[in-house]
Amino acid sequence: MEKIRVVVSGSCGRMGQEVVDMVNNNSHFELVAMVDSKYSHQNSDRGIPEFPDCLSCFRTINADVLVDFTAPGSGMQNAIYALENKVRPVVGTTGFSDEEINQLSELAAREKVGCIIAPNFAIGAVLMMQFSKIAAKYYDDVEIIEMHHDQKLDAPSGTASKTAELISEERKFKQQGHPDEQEIIVGSRGADFEGMRIHSVRLPGLVAHQQVLFGGTGELLSIKHDSFHRNSFMTGVKLSIETVMKLEHLVYGLENIVN
Ligand code: NAD
Numbered sequence: 001m002e003k004i005r006v007v008v009s010g011s012c013g014r015m016g017q018e019v020v021d022m023v024n025n026n027s028h029f030e031l032v033a034m035v036d037s038k039y040s041h042q043n044s045d046r047g048i049p050e051f052p053d054c055l056s057c058f059r060t061i062n063a064d065v066l067v068d069f070t071a072p073g074s075g076m077q078n079a080i081y082a083l084e085n086k087v088r089p090v091v092g093t094t095g096f097s098d099e100e101i102n103q104l105s106e107l108a109a110r111e112k113v114g115c116i117i118a119p120n121f122a123i124g125a126v127l128m129m130q131f132s133k134i135a136a137k138y139y140d141d142v143e144i145i146e147m148h149h150d151q152k153l154d155a156p157s158g159t160a161s162k163t164a165e166l167i168s169e170e171r172k173f174k175q176q177g178h179p180d181e182q183e184i185i186v187g188s189r190g191a192d193f194e195g196m197r198i199h200s201v202r203l204p205g206l207v208a209h210q211q212v213l214f215g216g217t218g219e220l221l222s223i224k225h226d227s228f229h230r231n232s233f234m235t236g237v238k239l240s241i242e243t244v245m246k247l248e249h250l251v252y253g254l255e256n257i258v259n
Pocket residue numbers: 009010011012013014015016035036037038052053054069070071072074075078091092093094095118119120121122152208233
């Protein structure tokens with residue numbers, strides 16, 4: 001079996017380093033290049049070629065898959081470069097708008113190149129989102145509390161946004177809380193997504209955690225997931241690298257490729 005040739009962008013970052021280790025420890029994958037804006041110039045002295053940007057990488061390197069964990073904005077541009085160069089993107093970078101996902105979806109279909117974007121690659125987080133979608137059939141009142149390390153750039157998290165979207169597919173619209181409620185300090189009730197609230201906690205020491213709270217008459221249902229280590233995301237990244245090789249369109253969300 002031929003090895004899948006993988007480029008990792010954001011390779012100097014927390015997630016990127018985890019992906020580099022996972023790819024290096026998998027006999028079916030070959031790490032063919034690393035991209036990070038921290039590399040000042042192209043360099044092959046340390047074995048695996050390093051590039052400061054994806055475009056110069058794809059002009060030089062033959063690759064099958066790009067795994068991107070960079071920053072909101074960069075993930076979009078890198079995925080476009082990859083699709084235009086027939087390299088299949090597996091994107092973990094968060095902060096994509098619906099319009100950007102639609103734009104990438106059209107580009108992937110036009111180029112007939114597979115693409116997977118997932119706001120959360122942890123299997124437990126995918127289940128947490130699916131369980132929340134089921135619960136939303138029975139409860140109209142829900143609040144999402146997501147907690148991440150304090151270096152995270154976007155809020156709410158991609159996982160919280162995705163959870164809210166899945167819930168809204170089942171939940172009848174309801175503006176939650178008291179109709180006369182007032183925020184004494186602006187933002188104290190959290191973000192408003194179709195009448196439900198999302199709260200973002202940022203603290204050192206955290207990795208990625210989410211709790212979905214459903215309130216009913218005299219009861220509370222809590223659905224909770226914790227990623228204590230970034231290796232929790234690697235099962236999903238590995239599965240996505242293998243799966244994207246067989247796709248000719250974009251898939252958004254790990255739940256759509258997990259059996
Ligand atoms: P980080 O800041 O540690 O690393 C990001 C790296 O990307 C940095 O080294 C930076 O120099 C590099 N970079 C930025 N722009 C670039 C560009 N245009 N080209 C190449 N490299 C570029 O961040 P992190 O904690 O590793 O997180 C990265 C992204 O992954 C964030 O968007 C985060 O929300 C997301 N994330 C997703 C999941 C998931 O399961 N989908 C899990 C954790 C984090």
